[in-house]
Amino acid sequence: MTYDVIVAGGGCAGVAAAVASARTGAKTLLIERNGCLGGAATMRNVATFCGLYTLGEEPRRVVNGVGGDILDRLRNMGALSPPQRFRGVFAPFDPEALKLVLDELCADAGVEVLFNLQITGAERENGRICSVATAGHGGAQTFAANAFVDCTGDGDLAAFGGAATRYGNPDGVNLGTLGTRFGGIAPGTEVLAADYAQAVHSLYPNGTDVTKDKSVMIRVPISGDLIAFVASAAYDPRDAVSQSRAEANGRAQAWRYLAALRTLPGCENAYLVSTGPEFGTRESRHIEAQRSFTWADIEARRHFDDCIAIGAWGAEWHDRETYKSSFDYPPERGSYQIPLSCLASRDTPNLFGAGRLADGDRRAGAAIRVMGTSLATGQAAGCAAALAAENRFDARATQDLLRAQGAFLTAEETVAA
Numbered sequence: 001m002t003y004d005v006i007v008a009g010g011g012c013a014g015v016a017a018a019v020a021s022a023r024t025g026a027k028t029l030l031i032e033r034n035g036c037l038g039g040a041a042t043m044r045n046v047a048t049f050c051g052l053y054t055l056g057e058e059p060r061r062v063v064n065g066v067g068g069d070i071l072d073r074l075r076n077m078g079a080l081s082p083p084q085r086f087r088g089v090f091a092p093f094d095p096e097a098l099k100l101v102l103d104e105l106c107a108d109a110g111v112e113v114l115f116n117l118q119i120t121g122a123e124r125e126n127g128r129i130c131s132v133a134t135a136g137h138g139g140a141q142t143f144a145a146n147a148f149v150d151c152t153g154d155g156d157l158a159a160f161g162g163a164a165t166r167y168g169n170p171d172g173v174n175l176g177t178l179g180t181r182f183g184g185i186a187p188g189t190e191v192l193a194a195d196y197a198q199a200v201h202s203l204y205p206n207g208t209d210v211t212k213d214k215s216v217m218i219r220v221p222i223s224g225d226l227i228a229f230v231a232s233a234a235y236d237p238r239d240a241v242s243q244s245r246a247e248a249n250g251r252a253q254a255w256r257y258l259a260a261l262r263t264l265p266g267c268e269n270a271y272l273v274s275t276g277p278e279f280g281t282r283e284s285r286h287i288e289a290q291r292s293f294t295w296a297d298i299e300a301r302r303h304f305d306d307c308i309a310i311g312a313w314g315a316e317w318h319d320r321e322t323y324k325s326s327f328d329y330p331p332e333r334g335s336y337q338i339p340l341s342c343l344a345s346r347d348t349p350n351l352f353g354a355g356r357l358a359d360g361d362r363r364a365g366a367a368i369r370v371m372g373t374s375l376a377t378g379q380a381a382g383c384a385a386a387l388a389a390e391n392r393f394d395a396r397a398t399q400d401l402l403r404a405q406g407a408f409l410t411a412e413e414t415v416a417a
């Protein structure tokens, strides 16, 4: 089975890549190991977009194109909350609505989606990736294409296909955390992060039974359920033993966090709706791209001739040693340009990476990994791959396709929230 473009992984980056590629007319296959699209948004309880809006007093939306279409469809279903400000600007959504929206968006664009297939290998020929191997209940299957986009978050396709990758960055790898969703909170109850942290402290004063106390408190639309990111673990997702320990330990902690929540007024009848279901890996492999995007680029608000997306999130770092979190804002809490060269493999000309495996240094990577920005880098990688499939890849042509698809490429195009 041969395609123009194969996209590996159906999270925010992968869906945007596949839809963008298919909208150029390229025959596009999206392979997802789970039974639904959305990645962390639907499988890790990360039910709120970051990176869509600048973080100043008057936020501006910096992501459009496929991302804009997703927001419109969620809004039409009453499944998207207006932007909310904590340390950043968040846009919570209902994950079940997102699953449907992403299915429909892919179908409308003509993307062929295959669920429940895990990419387990990739063949390389003459310095290019030529096919991927998958495993499913039907056994092993191989799919060939002219160009590939790795949106697995863990860089599976790139690594299996012999492209240059690295795990995290030499000065650190962002900590993983289990997203936990609680229901049964009395209507009108506001749960403040500081109150929750105090409740966790009071119940577990020596901190040995739980790993973190501070989290944003996200309330999702429709259900009003509360999502917190607390139980954390410094595991390596490439190592099944260490990830398995994290999963089981995180689930055990979730019940302790529930007990702490129940001590707050209005939360006495709270219950666990879901843990994960998967532990949330913030950072894993990065593709080694033609350029590594740096925090210095963001601080300088560097102009890139090959700009393909606008970022707005800060360097959100969750430390593996201390389990403490920090957040560095971009200059003036404004937007910055993201270059195509941080998505294009440096040694495999028909391979692109997007979302959290885009090439960034410790702080830039921690800024551009979020889902709003992943929608934008995914769309860019999809357009670039569609061009590469016809040996027509260059930055200017990618920008032309992105503009035709409604993506924002300059700060001037961004719109008031």
Ligand SMILES: Cc1cc2nc3c(=O)[nH]c(=O)nc-3n(C[C@H](O)[C@H](O)[C@H](O)COP(=O)(O)OP(=O)(O)OC[C@H]3O[C@@H](n4cnc5c(N)ncnc54)[C@H](O)[C@@H]3O)c2cc1C
Pocket (backbone or CB within 6 Å): 008, 009, 010, 011, 012, 013, 014, 031, 032, 033, 034, 037, 038, 039, 040, 041, 044, 046, 047, 048, 049, 050, 051, 117, 118, 119, 120, 151, 152, 153, 154, 156, 157, 176, 177, 178, 179, 229, 279, 280, 281, 282, 354, 355, 356, 357, 369, 370, 371, 372, 374
């Ligand atoms: C605890 C936590 C809290 C976060 N909070 C926020 C937040 O509030 N807002 C925000 O915007 N971002 C947040 N993030 C970051 C965000 O979730 C990710 O950076 C973002 O989802 C990256 O998108 P992606 O498409 O690159 O990867 P993912 O969302 O991880 O998607 C990758 C997809 O690839 C699939 N896949 C993986 N390997 C294979 C394979 N071998 N074969 C086939 N399919 C495969 C996976 O099943 C998955 O669907 C948070 C992350 C964590 C862990």
